[in-house]
Amino acid sequence: MTDAGFNLIPLLIVAATLGSFILTGLRARSREMSDYGLGGRYIGRIGGGAAIASNWMSAASFLGMGGLLYLQGYYALAYVIGWTGGYVLLLVLMAGQIRRFGKYTAPDFVGARYDSPAARLISAGISITISVIYCTAQFKGIGMLFAWLFGTDYRSGLLLGGTVAVGYVILSGVLGVARNQQLQYTVLIVSFILPLMALAYKLGYFWVLPQFGYGVAIQDLKREFGVNFAAPFAAGSLFQWVALCFTLMVGTAGLPHVLSRFYVVPNIRDARWSLVWGLFFIALIYWSAPAYAVFARLLEARAGMVPPPVAAEKMADIVVLKTAVLGGLPEWMIGILAAGGTSAAFFTVAGLLITGAASFSHDIYYRLINPRASEATKMALAKGTVVALSALVLLIALHPPGLIAEITAVAFALAGNTIFPAFLLGIWWGRANRHGVIAGMLTGVVVTFATPLFGRFVPAVADIFPLTSSALFGAPLVVAVMIAVSLLTPPPSDEMRRFLADQVHGHME
Amino acid sequence: MQERERYDVNLFRPRQGYMTGEVAIILAVLLGWGVVNFGFQAVLRLLAETPDGEGIFTRLTFLSFPWHFWFTAQFLPLWFIILCILFNVYIDRHTERHSRRRDRSHD
Numbered sequence: 001m002t003d004a005g006f007n008l009i010p011l012l013i014v015a016a017t018l019g020s021f022i023l024t025g026l027r028a029r030s031r032e033m034s035d036y037g038l039g040g041r042y043i044g045r046i047g048g049g050a051a052i053a054s055n056w057m058s059a060a061s062f063l064g065m066g067g068l069l070y071l072q073g074y075y076a077l078a079y080v081i082g083w084t085g086g087y088v089l090l091l092v093l094m095a096g097q098i099r100r101f102g103k104y105t106a107p108d109f110v111g112a113r114y115d116s117p118a119a120r121l122i123s124a125g126i127s128i129t130i131s132v133i134y135c136t137a138q139f140k141g142i143g144m145l146f147a148w149l150f151g152t153d154y155r156s157g158l159l160l161g162g163t164v165a166v167g168y169v170i171l172s173g174v175l176g177v178a179r180n181q182q183l184q185y186t187v188l189i190v191s192f193i194l195p196l197m198a199l200a201y202k203l204g205y206f207w208v209l210p211q212f213g214y215g216v217a218i219q220d221l222k223r224e225f226g227v228n229f230a231a232p233f234a235a236g237s238l239f240q241w242v243a244l245c246f247t248l249m250v251g252t253a254g255l256p257h258v259l260s261r262f263y264v265v266p267n268i269r270d271a272r273w274s275l276v277w278g279l280f281f282i283a284l285i286y287w288s289a290p291a292y293a294v295f296a297r298l299l300e301a302r303a304g305m306v307p308p309p310v311a312a313e314k315m316a317d318i319v320v321l322k323t324a325v326l327g328g329l330p331e332w333m334i335g336i337l338a339a340g341g342t343s344a345a346f347f348t349v350a351g352l353l354i355t356g357a358a359s360f361s362h363d364i365y366y367r368l369i370n371p372r373a374s375e376a377t378k379m380a381l382a383k384g385t386v387v388a389l390s391a392l393v394l395l396i397a398l399h400p401p402g403l404i405a406e407i408t409a410v411a412f413a414l415a416g417n418t419i420f421p422a423f424l425l426g427i428w429w430g431r432a433n434r435h436g437v438i439a440g441m442l443t444g445v446v447v448t449f450a451t452p453l454f455g456r457f458v459p460a461v462a463d464i465f466p467l468t469s470s471a472l473f474g475a476p477l478v479v480a481v482m483i484a485v486s487l488l489t490p491p492p493s494d495e496m497r498r499f500l501a502d503q504v505h506g507h508m509e
Numbered sequence: 510m511q512e513r514e515r516y517d518v519n520l521f522r523p524r525q526g527y528m529t530g531e532v533a534i535i536l537a538v539l540l541g542w543g544v545v546n547f548g549f550q551a552v553l554r555l556l557a558e559t560p561d562g563e564g565i566f567t568r569l570t571f572l573s574f575p576w577h578f579w580f581t582a583q584f585l586p587l588w589f590i591i592l593c594i595l596f597n598v599y600i601d602r603h604t605e606r607h608s609r610r611r612d613r614s615h616d
Contacts, residue, residue, distance in 0.1 A: 074562075077581045081546060084586040088542045091593050092535045096600075212583065215573030230578040232562030238554040242547055269601065276593045283586040290582050430518035494516075501516030505528050 005151045013335030014149065014342050017187065018168065021343070025177030045270055047182050049277020054185035056258065056282055058134070058348035059141030062192065062341045064404030065286070066323075067316035069293035071403075073228075075235035076293075078245040079405055080286045082412075085245070086252020087279045094253060095275060096268050097427045100504045105355075106256040106419050107363035113426040115496060116434035117368055122441050124363035126418050127256045130411045131356035132393055137407035138345045138352070139165070139397035144318045145342055158397055166390045169350045170383075184347060189284060191340025196288055199295050199327045211287035217294045225301040229294055243469035244409070250475050251412025254420030257355050289320075296323040317404045357385035409468035410448070416471035417444035421478040427504065429483075430497045436486030440478045447474040527607045534599045538592050546585055553577055 061083070068076035103109040106127050111120030139158060142165055147157025171177075196210045206213025221227045228234065233241070252258060296319050300306050303326065307315070315322060321341070324334045361382040366373050373381075401407060418441045425432040425440075446453070448470050455462035464473055491497070517524070523532040557564045566577035574583070 074578060074581070077578075080582060081585050084589050085542065085546060088538065088589050088592050088596075092538050092596050212572065215570070215575075215579065218575060218578065219570070219573065228561070230567060230575040232550075232553050232567065232577060233557070234561045238550060241550060245546070245550075269604075272597050272600070276590065276597060279586075279590050279593055283590060286586055287583060428518065428520040430516065497518070498516045500518045501524070505518055505524070 007149050007151065007331070007334075007338075009331040010335035010338045011149045013332060014339045017339035017343060018346065021180075021184070022172065022175065022177055024180055024183060025172065026175060044266070045273045046277050048270065048274030049279075049281055050185040051181035052274060052278025053281035053285075054181040054188060054347065055351065056278070057185070057188050057285065057344045058408070059138045059341060059345035060405050060408040061282075061285055061289070062188070062344040063141050063144075063317055063320055064137065064406075064408060065289045066292040066296075066320040067318070067403055068405045069290050070296050070319045071313060071316050072235035073293075074230050074232050075241060076405075077290070078241050079248060079409075080289065082245045082248025083252060084279060084283055084286060086249040087275060087282075089249055089253040090258070091272060091275050094259070094423055094427060095272055097504050098259065098423065099268050099271060101427070104260045105358070105363075106254075106259060106422075107359055109426065110419075110422050110437065111363070111367070113496065114422075114432075114434040114437045115493060116438065119422075119434055119437050119441070120363055121368055122438060123419065123422065124359040126414065126441065126445065127359045127363075128356045128389070130256060130414055131352040131359075132389060132396070133411040133414065134408060135349055135352045135356075135389070135393040136396045136400065137404045137411075138349045139393050140400040140407065141317060141341065141345045141404050142349070143397060145321070145338060145345070148318060148321060149338060155398065158394065162390065162394045162397070165346050165349050166353075166387070168346055169353055169386065169390075172350065173354075173383075179347075184343065185281060188340050188344055189281070191336045191343075192285055193288060195324050195329055195333050195337045196291055196295075198329050198333055199323065200291070202327055202329075203295060203298065210291055211284070214291040214294050217291075217298055221294065221298050221301065225298075227297055227301060229297060240466065240469065243466060243472035247413050247416055247469045247471035247474075248409060250416035250420045250471050251409075251414075254415035254418070254423060255412065256359075256415070256419065257351050259419075259423070260355075292320045292323055295327065296320075299323060299326045313403070353386045353389055354382075356389050357382040360385045406468050413468060413470045413474070414445070414448045417448045417474040417478055420471075421475055421482055425479065425482050425486075427500075429486075430500050431486055431491055432482055433486045433489055433492045435489040436482040436484075439485040440482035443481045444474065444478045447477060527603070530603050530607075531600065534596060534603065538596045541592055542589070545588055549577075549580060549585075 065076070065079050068079060098104075098109065101109065101113070103112050107120045107124040110123040111117065139162055142161035143154050143158030145157070146152075146161030146164070147154050150157060150160065152160075193210070197207045200207035200210035200213060203217065205217055218229050221229055236244075305326075318341075321334065321337060324337050361378045365381055366378055370377075421440055421444065422437050426437070447465055449467075450465040450470065451462045451467045520532060520535075523529045553562060553564070553566055556566065566580075567575050569576040571579045572583075
């Protein structure tokens with residue numbers, strides 16, 4: 001199989017996979033909901049976990065993480081840790097309380113808790129920005145995958161893949177396709193693990209659980225070729241590692257489309273337990289991603305084809321796929337891997353575009369501009385927003401500002417610097433008020449983009465608030481601003497404070 | 510003023526009753542979350558013998574992995590899962606203890 005030409009078999013598998021999601025989604029729609037029935041409680045928690053995991057898995061997890069690990073080794077484990085450890089924060093600090101509060105989107109929560117249209121507007125704007133940044137990373141993945149599938153350059157791949165992705169989102173919406181997230185997760189995990197098992201088998205490592213058996217490969221890499229994949233601080237300092245890891249953690253706990261996941265499960269107890277399952281399913285992929293990176297390094301070294309750093313960086317984001325090609329896996333198996341990556345990116349794009357469109361049509365237009373807007377107007381506006389946002393994303397993705405996981409990390413930094421503190425204090429400190437949250441969120445926006453804004457004039461800014469890792473100092477700073485401004489201004493209404501105390505925290509008394 | 514304090518919500522000054530126990534569990538889990546993860550990276554740096562961080566942990570192996578790599582890449586995600594399970598078990602128990610009806614309809 002060549003690397004440059006048209007990859008027909010993988011392309012057919014990708015098309016068949018995406019098509020089958022539409023068909024099963026249409027079939028599911030016509031079926032009765034009573035399929036759940038008795039025993040649904042147990043299945044519900046695992047199923048809910050699979051839904052959380054499939055909602056979470058994006059091109060950043062599927063492709064981007066492997067790419068960064070390939071480039072940076074141990075340093076990139078900050079992504080593995082940040083994106084799993086964030087769920088602990090989410091579970092212990094917020095899950096139950098947000099659910100009892102009863103507002104499921106970030107603008108809804110901020111608007112209601114702080115009783116302020118301005119705060120709602122700012123958080124809606126932030127949600128849309130997060131969607132756009134996150135989507136840009138997905139589009140980069142889609143562009144690279146399509147470029148590989150069709151044997152074209154990145155630009156053509158992006159235009160083609162972006163159009164197909166948006167078409168897919170709109171077609172699914174028009175047909176009313178039900179999302180089967182359990183099926184999606186199954187496809188993602190199988191398509192990620194199966195080729196990895198085949199690679200481990202071919203390379204002669206423990207293949208039954210390849211995610212735990214690649215340790216020998218790390219040692220072989222060092223002994224045979226002098227490549228030290230595991231050097232802890234070769235690609236970044238302790239501070240950089242911790243700042244990145246912490247940023248991804250608070251970002252996970254503040255990401256709008258993750259927060260709203262808890263409300264599809266019938267009660268709080270099930271929501272908490274399905275989060276544990278979700279974390280386990282996510283970890284299954286994250287335990288595996290480093291193995292791809294190690295195998296990629298090993299295969300390159302053995303073939304004597306170690307690319308120079310610039311070339312390595314250019315192709316890092318599809319290194320997972322390149323490893324399968326270099327390892328000589330059969331074409332159908334490479335097709336399955338490509339289908340998994342494409343599905344992960346497509347479903348994330350769908351979720352993000354819909355979240356962004358809803359923020360605009362509901363939280364900005366309906367709530368602030370025209371409260372008498374009809375449902376039809378809101379729908380039309382939402383559809384228009386999907387198209388406008390995708391055009392914007394496509395434009396940015398033509399010149400991607402970084403690697404997939406790095407672009408995604410900026411979205412996490414923004415969420416961690418704005419929405420996370422707004423929720424944290426909103427839930428855990430009754431005195432936090434609208435002036436505090438507005439000042440805090442605006443500070444968070446400035447802090448997130450401090451490096452591109454001021455880094456040139458004040459070099460220290462780039463050290464303290466690195467673009468992908470600004471929340472280590474950013475989030476505490478925003479919390480401090482929120483506390484200070486809240487204390488200097490009048491407290492929120494007694495009604496809200498009583499609601500927090502009695503409904504959100506006093507449900508057992 | 511008395512009335513105002515009755516509905517004062519503050520993570521660091523939890524109200525008597527359910528919230529006190531809940532906050533204790535939360536802080537214990539957060540301690541385990543922060544110390545094991547960030548603490549280990551700090552120890553790795555402190556015991557490093559080269560600028561790249563090579564040291565005792567990179568020489569030891571576990572399951573054929575360099576020890577530090579195993580700990581961060583494989584154990585820490587597992588540790589987070591364990592923390593979440595512990596949190597849920599304790600919150601479930603705590604909720605049941607405080608539930609008036611004890612019929613699992615409390616949440």
